[in-house]
Amino acid sequence: MNGVTTVSLVGVGGQGILLAAAILAESASAEGLDVKASEVKGMAQRGGSVLSTVRFGEAVWSPVARRADVVVAMELLEGRRGLDLLGLRGTLVCAVTTRIVPGSVLRGEDDYPDDLAEVAAERGVRLIALDAEALARRAGTLRAVNVVLLGAASMVLPFSRESWQRGLSAVVPAKILEVNERAFALGRDAVSSEEVGP
C-alpha cells in the first residue's frame, strides 16, 4: 500500500525470527528508507507460531499489515500458513526441509501439510524453496537458518549488498558475525538469478 513494502517473517518461537527481522530493518534503514516493524511477545510465544512484520518505504505509517509482499518462513508448516499473508501474488522464501511438528499432528488429530508447492503455484506465488538447514550447517551452525533465509530473500529485496552488511553488523553479536555472514552469502548464492526473474 502506498509504495510501502511489507515483509513478514514467520516460524516457531526460538528460531531467531526477531533477530532476522532486526537485521532486515537495519538494512532497510541503511538504504535511507523509513522503517517500522512489529512483533508479539509474551504468552503467545510459548511454543506458538511467531510472526514479525517489517515494513519499509519512503514514509511508513502503520507498523502492521494483513498482507505481505514477501514472506520469509523458517519452517514448512509456517510457510504454508504464511501463504495466506500473500494472497494471489508475492514471494515466499521457505525453509522447506525444516519441520517442527505440532502436538496435534503428533497425536494424529491433524495432518502435516505437504501441498506448499501446489498451493503456491495455484495462487501465483513465487516460491523460493531452500534446504536452509543444510546451508546453515555448511556455514557453521544450524542456528543460522534464519540468516540463510534472509540471504535468499535479499535477492528479491531492493537493498545493496553494503546495506545488508551494515544490517548484519549492527544486529549480530561480534563473535557470531562471521558465521552469519557466511550463512547470508550461502542463502543468497542458493537463489539462482532465473528463479528471481524480473
Next chain:
Amino acid sequence: MERTLFYSGNEAIAHGAVRAGAGFACGYPGTPSTEILETAAGIPGVHAEWCINEKVAMETAVGASLAGVRTIVTMKHVGLNVAADPFMTLSLTGVNAGLVIVSADDPGMHSSQNEQDNRNYAKFARIPMFEPSDSQEAYDVLAEAFALSEEFDTPVLLRSTTRLSHGRGCVIPRVPIVLEPRDYERDISKYVMVPQYARVRNRLVLERLQRLRARSESSPLNVLEAGTADFGIIASGVAYTYAREAFPKAWFLKLGMSHPLTYGKVVRLYQQVSRVAVVEELDPFLEEQVRGLGLPVIGKQAIPADGEIDQDIVFRALEPFLTRKPARRRRPLMPPAPRLSAPPEADPGLPVRPPVLCPGCTHRSVYASLRRQKLTPMGDIGCYTLGALPPLLALDSCLCMGASIGMMAGFNKALGRKAAAAVIGDSTFFHSGITPLIDAHYNEAEGLVLVLDNRTTAMTGHQGHPGTGLRPDHSRGPAVDIQKLCEGIGVRCATVDAGDHPALDAAIKAEVAKPGLGVIVALAPCVLMVREKAGEIVVDDERCNLCGVCLDIGCPALAPAGETITVTDVCTGCGLCIDVCRRGALSYAGASGAGAEDAG
C-alpha cells in the same frame, strides 16, 4: 548527525526518559511493558529496579520524585489496577521532580487476562495523558511529559499499547536535557492527605484540569493536519497511524496529548469538513467527549469496540460512512450501538500451535499429582496458567495476580472443608500472594497452597524477584526464603524438589491429609534456564499398551506412534513420563529394567 536508531516503543520510552533527565525507573514486569525497565537498567546514570508489585512500584516512584529525581514507573494495564490506590491520591498530592507513569495496554489480549482501556484512568484521576504513535514520538514525548509534570505539579500518564511498545521504528536521538537539582521541601498540607488538606488539594486538582485543558489547546502535540478530502479523523496513539495509512487525503486532528481533550481544535476540525470520525482502539474515550460537545461523529458504530484494529479494518469500517452523504440528523444525537470485531477467521485447515507448557517444565509434575487429589484447584497468573488447557485441565480459575489463595480460602470456608487448593508461582506469590496467605492463617482457613517456585518470573522473560534477589542490571541482592516466610507467618510449609515426582506426589498427598492450612513449595528452576538434557528416554514397545497416562501430562515430546509411544527430540529427559507410567514402559536409556522394578 548521529546515527538513526531503530528502537521498539519500549526502548524509545526508556531512552527518551533518560535523555529527559530521568534518574530513577521502577516497575513490575508485564507484557507489553517489560522491556522499558530492562532497557533503562542498561543505560548508565539511571537507577532501575523491579518492585514486588505495581502498587509498591508506584509508591517507590513517588518517593523518588519527592526526593527530587525525575522518575518513570512502568506496568501493564492490569498493573495499574494494583497501583490504583496510590495512583488516585497521587493526583492530589502532586509531585516534586517529574513523574511519568507508563501504562502499556494490550488490545486483543495477546498476553493478558482482560482488555481494558487505561485512558479512562487519566480521566478518572484528572491527570494529563500522552499517547505517542511511534517510536520517535515515544522518545521525544518524555521531555514534554516530565516538564509538564513539574510545571503543573501532577503525575503524567503515558499510555502505550502492544503495537507501540513492541513495534519498532526509526529514532533520531536528541541532545540530553540538563536539569537544575530540585530539593525536597517539607509541605505537610500538600503531602499529608488527611481530609482537611485533601479537600483543599482536590479543588486545586479541578483547577489544574482547566489549566491543563488550556495547555492541551496550545500543545504542538495536538496537531490539526490539513487534507484534501471533505472528512476529518480524530485519532491518538497507534490508531492514528492506521487511519493515516487508510485515508491519506483526510484531515486529521492528531492528539499526542489526549487528555484533557482540546475542545477548540475539535471544533476547528468540524469547521473544515462536513464529516468527522474518531478512530480509536477499545473504548469510545474520545468519541464520547466529542459527542459531549453536541457534535455528530462516526465512531464505535463503525470501528470495533474490542480487539486490535489496523489500517484495513479502519478503511473498511469508515469507507461507507465517509464517501456517503451525511444523513440529516435530529437532535438529540443518540449514541449508536457499538460494533464488535469480526469473529476469528475460519481456520484454513492447517494445524495450529497453541501455547503449551515447555517440554521438561516441572509445573507438569505438580499438576500430575494435584489432579489425583479431589480438590478444586484455584489458579493464578503465570506460565502455569497454561495448565488449565487440554489435556491437563488442571486449573479451575484464573482471575488476577494473587487471587488463588483468597479464592481457595473463601471456597473452603463456605463449604466448611478442605475442598480447594491454590496454585501460584513464585513471582506472583511475592506480588500479591503473601497478604491472602496471612489472611487465611488469621481466619483459620483450611487449604493447600502450592507455590510453583521456578526461581524466576518466567512468562515475561525471566525477570528477577525478591525470592531470587536478581536485579534488572543482573546484580544480585538478598533473597527472601519462601519457606521461612511462611513459617514466620505461622503456616506449615515444606519445600520439595518439583523434579522428583514421587517425592512431590507423596508430599502433596501427606499435606492434603492434614487438617488446616499448609504450603508446599515445589522447587525447580525454569527448564528454559537449565537447558541441559537429563538423559535419553526410551520406550519398551512390549510393555507399552498405549493407555495414554503419559500423554495426559501434555508433554510436547510424547506422541502416539502406531501401537506405542514415541519420544521426540524436544525431550529434556525430565523423566516425569517414566514416573507416571504404570507399566514400566518408559525408562532412561542404559538403565533398562529400572522402570519395571518400580511398576506395581
